Amino acid sequence: MTTSPPAAALAAVAQRQQLYSDMSPHNLTPLWEVLHALVPQQPATPCAPAHWKYAEVRPFLMRAGEAITAEEAVRRVLILENPALRGKSCITQSLYAGLQLILPGEVAPSHRHTQSALRFIVEGSGAYTAVDGERTTMRPGDFIITPSWTWHDHGNESDVPVIWLDGLDIPTIAFFDAGFAQSDTSRSQAVTRTEGTSFARYGHNMAPMQHDAPFGATSPIFSYPYERSREALHQLERDAPIDAWDGVKLRYVNPLTGGSPMPTMATFMQRLPAGFAGKAWRQTDGTVFSVVEGEGIVQIEAPAGAVKSTFSFGPRDHFVVPSWHTARLNSASGCVLFSYSDRPVHQALGIHKEERLS
Ligand code: GTQ
Numbered sequence: 001m002t003t004s005p006p007a008a009a010l011a012a013v014a015q016r017q018q019l020y021s022d023m024s025p026h027n028l029t030p031l032w033e034v035l036h037a038l039v040p041q042q043p044a045t046p047c048a049p050a051h052w053k054y055a056e057v058r059p060f061l062m063r064a065g066e067a068i069t070a071e072e073a074v075r076r077v078l079i080l081e082n083p084a085l086r087g088k089s090c091i092t093q094s095l096y097a098g099l100q101l102i103l104p105g106e107v108a109p110s111h112r113h114t115q116s117a118l119r120f121i122v123e124g125s126g127a128y129t130a131v132d133g134e135r136t137t138m139r140p141g142d143f144i145i146t147p148s149w150t151w152h153d154h155g156n157e158s159d160v161p162v163i164w165l166d167g168l169d170i171p172t173i174a175f176f177d178a179g180f181a182q183s184d185t186s187r188s189q190a191v192t193r194t195e196g197t198s199f200a201r202y203g204h205n206m207a208p209m210q211h212d213a214p215f216g217a218t219s220p221i222f223s224y225p226y227e228r229s230r231e232a233l234h235q236l237e238r239d240a241p242i243d244a245w246d247g248v249k250l251r252y253v254n255p256l257t258g259g260s261p262m263p264t265m266a267t268f269m270q271r272l273p274a275g276f277a278g279k280a281w282r283q284t285d286g287t288v289f290s291v292v293e294g295e296g297i298v299q300i301e302a303p304a305g306a307v308k309s310t311f312s313f314g315p316r317d318h319f320v321v322p323s324w325h326t327a328r329l330n331s332a333s334g335c336v337l338f339s340y341s342d343r344p345v346h347q348a349l350g351i352h353k354e355e356r357l358s
Pocket of ligand 1 (some may be wrong): 075077098102113117152166168
């Protein structure tokens with residue numbers, strides 16, 4: 001036997017529905033219908049864990065190389081779209097990721113925008129990126145910055161295809177409706193400084209006497225060479241305690257401030273020693289990983305505990321750990337991982353939260 005709601009309850013529902021439909025044309029809506037979703041008890045991201053195997057992605061990039069020139073595309077990039085956010089051109093709600101291909105002899109023309117960009121070199125050596133008159137040669141594992149509103153073009157004078165990960169704060173800037181962009185009048189900008197000038201000025205734990213910050217809140221170093229990061233990680237693996245959650249992990253810094261290299265994005269590099277079975281962690285900043293060397297496994301669990309993903313990753317693969325998902329890293333043979341997130345924004349807002357679980 002079914003019990004029907006009493007007439008009084010039905011009348012209350014009808015009264016509310018009438019209220020909602022009468023107010024709707026006035027652009028009014030009741031908070032109590034959405035309060036729990038608006039103010040969740042813990043982060044409930046729509047973003048899903050995802051893994052892009054390089055062996056699967058690379059053939060599409062090469063086909064893109066046949067389908068369109070860098071010149072025509074302006075930037076020949078395949079966007080790593082979060083599977084749960086298709087059509088939004090983002091890998092997390094706040095971050096963009098893409099793999100850019102530039103073939104020998106090509107130029108990706110000069111432009112500038114308020115979005116900050118990082119390049120993490122994945123394959124091939126000898127292409128360059130130019131920022132405000134200074135070129136930087138790209139080598140695998142190098143982390144390179146394009147500061148907000150600086151002219152930049154990319155070119156490849158080598159004889160091999162060069163592929164890198166583009167990490168940008170595109171969705172963050174879109175959220176604030178603060179995006180501006182311009183195309184340069186010349187295809188590639190004039191070189192006005194010798195390569196390495198910025199690194200000589202800012203890359204040796206010293207700073208110029210005239211203490212300027214040429215790119216405001218962004219690091220004055222365009223390129224953080226892999227050689228140096230790798231050496232530091234390997235020495236620490238030998239000589240210092242291994243962190244049970246992260247292995248050996250370092251964050252890249254803006255040498256003028258000690259803070260993150262870009263105001264919107266933090267970057268990290270870590271080494272998991274052979275035999276590493278990491279403890280679980282979670283943090284509010286959803287994070288994108290690029291596998292530099294070696295192999296491993298990441299286990300990712302959604303906050304409710306219902307959905308679990310296990311990805312076996314290898315060199316040049318990419319994966320994303322969404323906000324507040326529990327993650328655990330393992331590596332039988334050892335590996336090196338680069339990663340980036342929007343942590344500086346969380347920290348500036350005083351909302352960054354991180355838990356190290358057992
Ligand atoms: O290289 O300037 O992947 O403007 C997306 C937007 C790369 C770039 C991207 C961009 C760039």
